[in-house]
Amino acid sequence: MFSLDLLLDAVVIGVLLGCFYGAVSLGLSVSFGLLDVPHVAHPAFLVLASYAVSFLNEQYAVDPLVAGLLITPVFFVLGLATYRLYYETFERRGSDAGVRGIAFFFGVAFIIEVLIILQFGVDQRSVTADYVGKAWRLGDIRIPYRLLVAFAVATGLTILLTLYLSRTFMGRAIRAVAQDQEALRLMGTNPVRIKQWAFGIATAVLGIAGALLVIVAPVDPTLDRAYIGRTFCVVVMAGLGSMSGTLVAAVILGVAESIVLTLFGASWAPAISFAMLLGVLAVRPQGLFGRR
């Protein structure tokens, strides 16, 4: 039953899958990792983006990746609005932001889920494109093109975001606000505006990530529940706010999931990310590449 070929296959697929997990976790790495917003609704936004992409693809035959690009401005604005609401109602009032902030995003996630069900039904959705459904043969290993596309876009997205955060003025400001908000205020800048901008960027990235999600596999409205585990596992394992760490952690998760899938079957897959998340939280809460 178990052979070396099978294992190699699992590892290759796992690495590709991992890079994809990295791409869907990037936004959370900014919003939760850098800004400390308990963004439990991140995966719900992700699935929402997938549905938007699938809708554009079905109705107007737009390529999924182009559709993903098209919806990024909308998601950027959505991110700005979400952070503004969160800031006005929780961060500024200060008192007891923990309990209600978490409950707020949990509620938002459920609202999005139900709105998707009411609009599109509970059936699975997918996209059509040239690279969906075909595979590339490399010796004995069969690699689906959709995973390769996801891999390439995910890697590109990670590099772009890393460069943005380290090279541009605004990117550096975002990292500064994550390190010491008070210092920024003393220097005459408004940390809230910077955080709002960062949250917008984090949500905009979800447009492309949502396209990748629906390219890799069909989506259904409750898929966000599984991705709560994957995205938070990746971000926490990476150490909050580390972009390159996000990619490494995501690859570790991808390979682990892929190997367990090959050895024990698909029914165990949902638990992997959550189990790893619990393990990381219990053993090394600062993550692999943590700040502290």
Place this chain on the structure above:
Amino acid sequence: MTRNGIAFWTGAAVFLAAVFAMTQLVGNQYPFFAGYVILQFVALAVAWSILGGYAGYVNFGTSAFFGVGVYASVFLVNAFGAPLPVQILTGAAIGALMGFALGLLTLRMQGIFFSIATIALTIIIETTITNWRYVGGAAGIQIQRPAVTAPFDNYVQMLFFVQALLVVLAVAISRYIQNSWIGRGLQALRDDELAAECTGVPTLRLKLLACVISGALMCAVGAPSAMYLQYADPAGAFNLNYSVSTLAMSLIGGTAHWSGPIVGAILLGTTQQLLTVTISSEVNVLVLGVMLVLFVVGAPEGIIGLIRKLRGKGKEGEA
């Protein structure tokens, strides 16, 4: 016993007597089916707020405890044909153990990390049950109800009464905690855990206690559900809807007072029953989510807080 205490226990006795009289007099079965679900959510919300309200640890894992309670019953019925009281007691015992484990987690995790960990527990336990053939696996399992015992002439009526007993138990415990040193200690650690620890509040012991009590109650509430539905499957028993409903009901009612979750659960539970019958179960989750967000944003102290504000009394209520 204080005057408040006498009033409380009289109220509880009247409630139970009314429920019992209803099982003897009402012929239509629907009120019992609907009422059972509402009572179930009252008990869950009260149990949730012992940890989530008093101690401020947001538990998303209500469905984990509930589901384990359901499957404890499934296992006991399957293996030994155990009667209902044994199912509930075993559920409570397992729930207490799970609560203890959860309490240990609070050692290392607070805030959002704790909440995410509770979701993680839910999914891990659900996956394990899904892969456990003996209790039906992913496909679920049918359960035969045993014959009903007198004085009830219908099993659902009996379950309705049993659930009412659980509600009284949960409320009594929650009320006791709020008025004792345990509640004051929990509120202290909710406001500032470090400061509480420094002033000599035994935070770890209190957190463990809150987790164990809350967990045991949630599992006990889940246990009769297997008999109620006569069917159990992992996707249904561990549905995150239980978590979001319980959390919403507690926060909407208000967690500052033990009566808050009851108000919230009765209000939302009844609305949900009406919506499920008249429109659809999706819309009822939507209403729940919207209400949760509205209250969390607009009325952070919940209905209890609104009532207090209307009365113009700022002082903490004592009941």
